[in-house]
Amino acid sequence: MLVLENLIKEDFTSCEPQFFRIYQQQDKDALEALLKNKPYLKIHDEIETQLDDLIKSKHPKKKPEPEEMEALKIQHIGNLSKLEYGVWVYYPWSERLVHLLDEEEFIAVRTNRNIYKITPEERDILGKQKIGVVGLSVGQSISITMAMERGFGEIRLADFDLLELTNLNRIRTGVQNLGIKKVVLVAREIKEIDPFLKVVCFDEGMTEENMDRFFTEGGNLDIVVDECDGLDIKILLRHKAKALGIPVVQDMSDRGTLDVERFDLEPDRPILHGWIDHLDHTQVKYLKTNEEKVPFLLAMIGVDTLSNRLKASMVEVGQSITTWPQLASAVALGGALGADVCRRISLKQYTESGRYFVDLEELIGDKNKARDSDYEVVDYKADELTEDEINQAIAAISAKESESQLLNDDQVERLVSAAAIAPSAGNNQPWKWVARSGKLYLFHDEKHSVSWGDFDNITSNIAFGTAIENIKLEAGKSGLEASYLAFPNPENKRLVAAFSFHQTNTAYASKLAAGMAIRLTNRKQGSKEPVKAEVVASLKTAASLGSQAQLQVIQEEHQINRIADIVAGVERIRFLYPQGHHDFYTKEIRWTPEAVNETKDGLDILSLELSESDKTGLKVAANPEVIKLLNRWGGGAAFENLSRKAIRTSSAIGLITMPSYEAENFIKGGEAVQRVWIDANLNGLSFHPISAPLFLFARLNHGNGEGLNQKMTEELSKYEKDLLQIFPILGDKQGIFMFRLSHASAPTVRALRKPLKDILQFI
Structure with a gap:
């Protein structure tokens, strides 16, 4: 067994070399003492080759022969021996003693190959610069590149972190340095390149307490390079830089993205290009959770301009990876970009601010990219519902229509106004109401609903049922x-229903009629408070009112959690399936208040009641390239969070069934849905549809899995079996609609509806 206790421990702290000029007696004595104390030192003496390079630089027009070169060297060093000439530099962390030219000659020889990319005069200007670097992953690359070019005379490094194995994918160092502070490693490397450069280490990182010292001690910084992770420090250091008139440079190690803020030339310039001006950045240091930090992070990084791989990786953070990825090639590029810009700022060769991209994939890439089939979609279109089609469809059923009380225009408008506030899938409002000769007809305006998700018009038929129920309730008033x-014209199924009205002394479901206006969707998380038995009974009565619909209610927490997993899994499948993804982003979601008010349909992003992290993931995933990557990686589990968390807070899960799979049964089932929904809201319960599994199971069973690949088919089949175990009735009955009930606070927003003029036509 190896005994390690008595072995020499690694020096984890020192980063300053010692200098010995042994032509001075005191330095000679000190070096002799060091060698006596440490006879094992590794000695590197290449003063001969350094003198060769120095002499050549002084005589660029001629190439001295060896004898002449030796004579020139002896002449140059004068009375000193070669052993005494220059300076001996001791590096305690590596136990090396290195013989070098002294500072002035060392700088001249080391930078000789820079001329005239950097002139000697420019080199001298750069040698007086004080640069601060905060954060030493990308910051290491920038610092070392600047040191190699001698782009500063003094550098201040701030980072509190230790080198970990996961850092070695992008930080150029060896495994022997694991556990050493990053500031120490970078300082050592700079000193090994050029021991005459001044390096000041802030190994506690940048803090509010040391920020003044970092920026001003020993003279104000000329440039600060920000590569830190802390949002509060990013903002605070910019405020400090702005107050002192110091430019800030930042590389993001993605798409060659570089930010430059010239506070030295633009004292009134807003920090971070003004992208966080709408946020209260004085409060950033008090933010604790990712949810609180996300708005700032999004504004800073610019989600829309990230690379597709980083966008897809963001979706996987916390799922299959722990943090954002960075590549050595991107960090190396960032080192070059950052060092180049800092040099040109110092030399007054660049005077602007902005965000820049040096995207290698765009600059160096295939001009004719191979077409892939990973994201093939159909932009479903439907024929316009014309007045001629409407008239022909109605004329063909005149013989079938029963006697009806004719409606006046005011009655029609009241009825259709009530129908218009009914729910529909994705709030697509697939209806066209037609009043003709005092009669009312419902048509399917397919341009609003045609999509992959509306298999066999199931979701539209349910929506028609909810609207019809509102017609009944409003008529009863x-x-x-x-x-x-229902579907009175076999030749035109877009004519959904022809109505008749008769006087009655019995008000239809007057209690429910009073609740039509308050019915709404609420996706907020609940308190898990149980639903009272009398309320469950009321909901079941509402479902079966004059109908074959049945309502099943599950309240056991473990069963609710199982349903949450099923729904979440199906939602993931839907999001990752290109056509489902395409339909959601192009037809359903509305990202801004302007879009909501313009269309008055679709789902307001606020109505999804998402956390900031989930909302970000949803926005990032809008890009088809992201979906292609997630499918290739087998990722996308984050999409399950969009529904799972809320469902697990439910008080109950309800399932409405009808006897069989028929179009009319989905309409009748929709009527039951509306009654249950209104009754739930009247009883103070929040109602949230979670029917995606039922609709995809219908495609699986009644559409021969049309459009589904083998993996999707297998996963959906498994989820269907799981749901059947919870709701055995699905073995005999057709599942129409599934929803969650909860006790929750009021929803953030209420869905808008199209104006009457857009959905009602008098002919």
């Missing part, structure tokens, strides 16, 4: 009984 023929 006026003493009318509403009935309808």
Whole structure:
């Protein structure tokens, strides 16, 4: 067994070499003492080759022969021996003693190959610069590159972190340095390149307490390079730089993205290009959770301009990876970009601010990229519902229509206004209401609903049912009984229903009628408070009112959690399936208030009640390239969070079924959905549809899995079996609609509806 206790421990702290000029007696004595104390030192004496290079630089036009070169060297060093000439530099961390030219000659020879990319006069200017670097992953690359070019005379390094194995994918150092502070490693490397450069280490990192010293002690910095992770420090150091008139440079190690803020030339310039001006950045240091920090982070990084791989990786953080990825090639490029810009700022060769991209994939890439089939979608279109089609469809059923009380225009508008506030899948409002000769007809305006998700018009038919139920309820308030023929024209299924109305003394579901206006979707998390038995009974009664619909209610927490996993898994499949992804982003979601108010349909992003992290993930995933990458990687589990967390806070899960799979049963089921929904809201319960599994199972079973690949088919089949174990009734009945009930605070927003003029036509 090896005994390690008595072995020499690695020096984890020193980063300053010692200098010995042995032509001075005191230095000679000190070096002799060091050698006596440490006879094992490794000695590197290449003063001969350094003198060769020095002499050549002084005589660029001629190439001295060896004898002449030797004579020139002896002449140059004068009365000193070669052993005494120059300076001996001792590096305690590596136990090396190195013989070098002294400072002036060392600088001249070391930078000789820079001329005239950097002139001697420019070199001298750069040698007076004080540069601060905060954060030493990308910052290491920038610092070392600047040191190699001798782009500063003094550098101040700030980082509190130790080198870990995961850092070695992008920090150029060896495994023997694991556990050493990054500031020490970078300082050592700079000193090994050029021991005459001044390096000041802030090994506690940048803090509010040491920020003044970092910026001003020993003279104000000329440039600060920000590569730190802390949002509060990023903002605070910019405020300090702005106050002192110091430019800030930042590389993001993605797409060659470089930020430059010239506070020296633009004293009134907003920090971070003004991208966080709408946020209260004085509070950043108090933010604790990622959810609180995300708005600042998004504004800083610019989600829309990230590379596709980084966008896709963001979705996987916390799922299959622990943090954002960085590549050595990107960090090396960032080192070059940062060093180059800092040099040109110092030399007054560059005077602007901005965000810049040096995207190698765009600059050096295939001009004719091979077409892939990983994201093939159809932009579903439907024929316009014309007045001629409407008239022909109605004319063909005149013989089938029963006697009906004719409606005046005011009655029609009241009825259709009530129908318009009914729910629909993705709030697509797939209806066109037609009033003709005092009669009312419902048509399917397919341009609003045609999509991969509306398989066999299932979701549209459910929406028609909810709207029809509102027609019935509104008619009952006026003493009318509403009935309808479903799909009365076999030749035109876009004519969904023809209504008839009769006077009645019995008000239809008057309690529910009073609740139509308050019915709404609420996706907020709940308190898990149980639903009272009498409320469950009321909901079941509402479902079966004059209908074959049945309502099943699950309240056991472990079963609710199982349903959450099923729904979450199906949602992931839907998001990762190109057509499902395309339809969601192009048809359903509305990202801004302007878009919501312009269309008055679709889902307001605020209505999804997402955390800032989840909202970010959803926005990042809008790019088809991201979906292609996630599918290739087998990722995308983060999409399960969009629904799982909320469902797990539910008080109950409800399932509405009908006897069989038929179009009319989905309409009848939709009527039951509306009754249950209204009744739940009247009883103070929040209602949130979670029916995606039922709709995809229908495609699987009644559409022969059309459009589904083998993996999706297998996963959906498994989820269907899991749901059948929870709701055995699905073995005999057709699942129409599934929803969660909860006790929750009011929703953030309420979905808008199209104006009456857009959905009602008098002909």
